[in-house]
Amino acid sequence: MDHLHYTANEHRKGQHLTFECRVLIQTRLKDGWSPNRIAKEIGCAPNTVRNEIKRGTVSLYKGNILRYKATAGQDAYERNRQSCCRHYDFFEKSNFISFVEQKFFEEGWSLDACVGRALKNELFTRDQIVCTKTLYGYIDLGLLGIKNIDLPEKLRRSPKKTQVHKNKRILGRRIEERPASVNDRKEFGHWEADLVIGSKNNNDDALLTMIERKTREYWMIRIPGRNPNSVMNALSTVHSQFEEHWDDVFKTITTDNGSEFSTLSDLETLSKTLVYFAHPYTSCEKGSVERHNGLIRRFIPKGKRIDSYSNEQIAQIELWCNGLPRKLLGYRTPDELFEAELDRIYSCAT
Incomplete structure (x- = not known):
C-alpha cells in the first residue's frame, strides 16, 4: 500500500495515467471510494478517473458483473496510443503540392497566392488542398521541393532597433x-x-x-x-x-x-x-x-x-x-x- 501511495504522489498535472495509477484506481474502487476521492489522491481531475473507469471496465460472469481492471485500462490506453500521432495529407494531396511548386518556381507566386487562387478559380476543392500554414510547415519538415532559402521574405526579416531622427524639413x-x-x-x-x-x-x-x-x-x-x-x-x-x-x-x-x-x-x-x-x-x-x-x-x-x-x-x-x-x-x-x-x-x- 505504501508503494501505491508513493506512485500516486508522483503523478503530475497533464501527464497520462501510469499503470501504477490504474492499479491504485482498481484498489480504491474495491474499497468503495468515489472517483472524486480517488482523483484527489492521485492528483488528477475527477473526469480523468471517470473516463479511465469507463475505458477499463470489463464484464465478468457472463455479463452479470461489471468491474474495472487495471490491465484492461492499460491495454485500451496502449491501443489508442498507437494511432495517436500527427497525420500529414502530403501524399493524398500530391496534385495540389505539384501545383504549388509549379506556380512558386515558374511564376513566382507566394504560397498563400497558390492556395487562394486555387480556391477562387475552383482548380481544387477545399478537401483537395492544405492551408497556407500547413504548406510552410511542410517546408520546415523538408517535404516540399521548396526550401526556406527559396522564400525571399522569411530569412531576410529581422527586428531593427528604432532610431530617432530629427531636423529634416518637410517639402510640402x-x-x-x-x-x-x-x-x-x-x-x-x-x-x-x-x-x-x-x-x-x-x-x-x-x-x-x-x-x-x-x-x-x-x-x-x-x-x-x-x-x-x-x-x-x-x-x-x-x-x-x-x-x-x-x-x-x-x-x-x-x-x-x-x-x-x-x-x-x-x-x-x-x-x-x-x-x-x-x-x-x-x-x-x-x-x-x-x-x-x-x-x-x-x-x-x-x-x-x-x-x-x-x-x-x-x-x-x-x-x-x-x-x-x-x-x-x-x-x-x-x-x-x-x-x-x-x-x-x-x-x-x-
Missing part, C-alpha cells in the same frame, strides 16, 4: 493633412511614390515607382538620374497618357522628403492632384510602395546598376507584380482591378 503638405478617406483604401486614385536606385553611382539610372493604394497597381518608370527634373519629366509623360482623366486617376500622391521630389508640389498648380509628404524617416507611412519595392529586389539586387537592364526586362518585372494574385484583393490581380476602375471612369465620362 504634411501627411496628416491628407483626408482620412485615403487610409480606408476604398476610393480609387490615391497613389504612393518612391525612387529605387541600383548602384550608388550618380550616373546610373533610377526607377520611379508608383502604386495605387486601392488596386495595388504598381508602376516602374525608368528615369535618367535622381534629380527633380527627371521625376517631373516622367510624370509629364504619364500626364499626357491620361490627359483629361488625370484628375480622376491621380487625386493624391504621397511620397517622402527626398530631394528628387522637391518640385513634386508643382503638380498642384497644373492639376487638381494634391501632393503629401510623409514624416522624415517614416517609410511605413507609404508602406505599399515600400513593400513592392522589396519585390523588385528579387530581380534587381541592391548594388546592381539599373541601366544594365533593358526596358523589356523592367516591363516584365512590372507585369509580374501586377499579375500576382493577392489575398487582400480576394485573390484577384492588381491589373484586373485597375482596368475595371479605368473602365468605370471612361464610361462615366462618355
Whole structure:
C-alpha cells in the first residue's frame, strides 16, 4: 500500500495515467471510494478517473458483473496510443503540392497566392488542398521541393532597433493633412511614390515607382538620374497618357522628403492632384510602395546598376507584380482591378 501511495504522489498535472495509477484506481474502487476521492489522491481531475473507469471496465460472469481492471485500462490506453500521432495529407494531396511548386518556381507566386487562387478559380476543392500554414510547415519538415532559402521574405526579416531622427524639413503638405478617406483604401486614385536606385553611382539610372493604394497597381518608370527634373519629366509623360482623366486617376500622391521630389508640389498648380509628404524617416507611412519595392529586389539586387537592364526586362518585372494574385484583393490581380476602375471612369465620362 505504501508503494501505491508513493506512485500516486508522483503523478503530475497533464501527464497520462501510469499503470501504477490504474492499479491504485482498481484498489480504491474495491474499497468503495468515489472517483472524486480517488482523483484527489492521485492528483488528477475527477473526469480523468471517470473516463479511465469507463475505458477499463470489463464484464465478468457472463455479463452479470461489471468491474474495472487495471490491465484492461492499460491495454485500451496502449491501443489508442498507437494511432495517436500527427497525420500529414502530403501524399493524398500530391496534385495540389505539384501545383504549388509549379506556380512558386515558374511564376513566382507566394504560397498563400497558390492556395487562394486555387480556391477562387475552383482548380481544387477545399478537401483537395492544405492551408497556407500547413504548406510552410511542410517546408520546415523538408517535404516540399521548396526550401526556406527559396522564400525571399522569411530569412531576410529581422527586428531593427528604432532610431530617432530629427531636423529634416518637410517639402510640402504634411501627411496628416491628407483626408482620412485615403487610409480606408476604398476610393480609387490615391497613389504612393518612391525612387529605387541600383548602384550608388550618380550616373546610373533610377526607377520611379508608383502604386495605387486601392488596386495595388504598381508602376516602374525608368528615369535618367535622381534629380527633380527627371521625376517631373516622367510624370509629364504619364500626364499626357491620361490627359483629361488625370484628375480622376491621380487625386493624391504621397511620397517622402527626398530631394528628387522637391518640385513634386508643382503638380498642384497644373492639376487638381494634391501632393503629401510623409514624416522624415517614416517609410511605413507609404508602406505599399515600400513593400513592392522589396519585390523588385528579387530581380534587381541592391548594388546592381539599373541601366544594365533593358526596358523589356523592367516591363516584365512590372507585369509580374501586377499579375500576382493577392489575398487582400480576394485573390484577384492588381491589373484586373485597375482596368475595371479605368473602365468605370471612361464610361462615366462618355
